[in-house]
Amino acid sequence: xxxxxxxxxxxxxxxxxxxxxxxxxxxxxxxxxxxxxxxxxxxxxxxxxxxxxxxxxxxxxxxxxxxxxxxxxxxxxxxxxxxxxxxxxxxxxxxxxxxxxxxxxxxxxxxxxxxxxxxxxxxxxxxxxxxxxxxxxxxxxxxxxxxxxxxxxxxxxxxxxxxxxxxxxxxxxxxxxxxxxxxxxxxxxxxxxx
Amino acid sequence: xxxxxxxxxxxxxxxxxxxxxxxxxxxxxxxxxxxxxxxxxxxxxxxxxxxxxxxxxxxxxxxxxxxxxxxxxxxxxxxxxxxxxxxxxxxxxxxxxxxxxxxxxxxxxxxxxxxxxxxxxxxxxxxxxxxxxxxxxxxxxxxxxxxxxxxxxxxxxxxxxxxxxxxxxxxxxxxxxxxxxxxxxxx
Ligand SMILES: [Zn+2]
Numbered sequence: 001x002x003x004x005x006x007x008x009x010x011x012x013x014x015x016x017x018x019x020x021x022x023x024x025x026x027x028x029x030x031x032x033x034x035x036x037x038x039x040x041x042x043x044x045x046x047x048x049x050x051x052x053x054x055x056x057x058x059x060x061x062x063x064x065x066x067x068x069x070x071x072x073x074x075x076x077x078x079x080x081x082x083x084x085x086x087x088x089x090x091x092x093x094x095x096x097x098x099x100x101x102x103x104x105x106x107x108x109x110x111x112x113x114x115x116x117x118x119x120x121x122x123x124x125x126x127x128x129x130x131x132x133x134x135x136x137x138x139x140x141x142x143x144x145x146x147x148x149x150x151x152x153x154x155x156x157x158x159x160x161x162x163x164x165x166x167x168x169x170x171x172x173x174x175x176x177x178x179x180x181x182x183x184x185x186x187x188x189x190x191x192x193x194x
Numbered sequence: 195x196x197x198x199x200x201x202x203x204x205x206x207x208x209x210x211x212x213x214x215x216x217x218x219x220x221x222x223x224x225x226x227x228x229x230x231x232x233x234x235x236x237x238x239x240x241x242x243x244x245x246x247x248x249x250x251x252x253x254x255x256x257x258x259x260x261x262x263x264x265x266x267x268x269x270x271x272x273x274x275x276x277x278x279x280x281x282x283x284x285x286x287x288x289x290x291x292x293x294x295x296x297x298x299x300x301x302x303x304x305x306x307x308x309x310x311x312x313x314x315x316x317x318x319x320x321x322x323x324x325x326x327x328x329x330x331x332x333x334x335x336x337x338x339x340x341x342x343x344x345x346x347x348x349x350x351x352x353x354x355x356x357x358x359x360x361x362x363x364x365x366x367x368x369x370x371x372x373x374x375x376x377x378x379x380x381x
Contacts, residue, residue: 056261127247
């Protein structure tokens, strides 16, 4: 990632945005879109297209509620919370009707998406398997794992972002990984038709 | 820790660099001597590498522009037709004010036209009051008084105009409301 040239802090940009400065807000969107994409992805928007839609919705909703943002708190955490809530709501609504998006969809969209190392297609069966198991994890485990290992945030950052004590972040990531590992082990996975 | 095998949690904490200096050193020493734990550690590290290589969504080039467009569109929608009417009303009012305030000598039909225009403006603005905006009342009264002030400068006349404008606004408002109610009741 290229470091932003603009030295303004997120919080100052947010204050300018709250006064209606759309240019300042564009800078915030550019800075945080990747994080938000991955948060909503971790919460169940499994295709690039779904993730983009929800990310757009997150930023539009945040713009409308900028007056409720407290500039003494990190903007990143505020926007992450909006994204998380929105994704949960959407996921809940989606789970009531049959799902059409799945890993194959994601594969297809990622294969045609723009450049960048993470845009690679699912390389092998092992990756496909890992993604399926990750998808099955309970929400609170999956999210921290995505933030830590895909978004590569530090433990401090995750703690701040999710408003969780450091100890809880560590425990969650550890347990999530253990659960993932157990599900990946073919001898432990029960009732699998494959 | 060199004697007993490492717990899964310690292996995880070690891999993540979260152990304190001393336990970290002990774990490193144990992994050199214990093939079992070394293998478990390798699995731990492999899982991290696999997770990192998963294809998560990347940045979307068009997203910033899409967000801006969506915000602009919503903003345009939020400006309801009423506000366009208020704007138009104020525009007419300012035009009438200019006519009265300028040194144009108006007589007969010209003066009547200006007065009719001003009364019409007041009526239009009183309709806007259906939005229950007290500011509208204020503007009507203020605009009328300013217009009269420019024309005559007499405080008595000014007060008279102020009251007249308010009364016309109230009357027009009440009339329009009763008409609207009758129309709705007949449906
Ligand atoms: Zn051992």
